Amino acid sequence: MEDGAPASIKQFEERLIDVSESLPKRLRQCADYVAANKDRIAVSTVAEMAEGAGVQPSAFMRFCRILGFSGFSEMQRLFRESYAGGWPDYSTRLKHLREKAEGSASALLAEFVDAGRASLENLLKTIDAKTLDDAVEALAKAQMIHIIGLRRSFPVASYISYAFEKMNVPAMLHSGVGGLDNHNAIRAGDVLLAVTFSPYSAETVDMVEAVSARGIPVVALTDTIVSPLRKFETITLSVSEVDFGAFRSLSATLCLAIVLSVAVGTKRSE
Secondary structure (H helix, E strand, O other): OOOOOOOOHHHHHHHHHHHHOOOOHHHHHHHHHHHHOHHHHHHOOHHHHHHHHOOOHHHHHHHHHHOOOOOHHHHHHHHHHHOOOOOOOHHHHHHHHHHHHOOOHHHHHHHHHHHHHHHHHHHHHHOOHHHHHHHHHHHHHOOOEEEEOOHHHHHHHHHHHHHHHHOOOOEEEEOOHHHOOOHHHOOOOOEEEEEOOOOOOHHHHHHHHHHHHOOOOEEEEEOOOOOHHHHOOOEEEEOOOOEEOOEEOOHHHHHHHHHHHHHHHHHHOO
């Protein structure tokens, strides 16, 4: 590996964070796609990665060089060496599924189940135990937990609200109905739990920014290392889901939501 190229996945992530904000539009698309799909680097071609990012292969190659690599092959080698035997070859398995029962409901089910299983395995590998403990501690101490998650994140936010209600944890779900943001309901001693994934909800990001500026703790449940929520003072839990066509599994996200809810409810009852 050439001098200046990341020598580990951690260095790769740090470099990605450093360069992301200053990238032009097309290269930022590459950064966002790579951040959300690091599992695909080891098993994809540069053409496939470029297509996923919505750019030309030449633009993706330029992105690789900005990160310090000589090209895509060198970046791919880093991931193959780091995750040897650890990352499932999704592309190969899904291709076999399609060949066996293309177009059938059972094949569709198998692909969604496979994507969900892979997402759960990835969550177990990547979740930071200390950050998870810090999030539970902050939420358990809150007088009131305010929850926001809109559009694709709304099922997660609403489930957390439901779980807190069942466990007698005081919580308020901010749904944005009627354009009401209810910022003034968030008081000192409360905590905001924000859920958003790419493409990120502007309303959620705005609420996190406003609440953080007031010194109120924020626990963020988001996806990539270039999520806009990381710009603020937040306890950030990262969860990466495996895409399936135009859809993305929520298996790992809902699993983490359940863990948070149960752990917070248990801690408050101690």
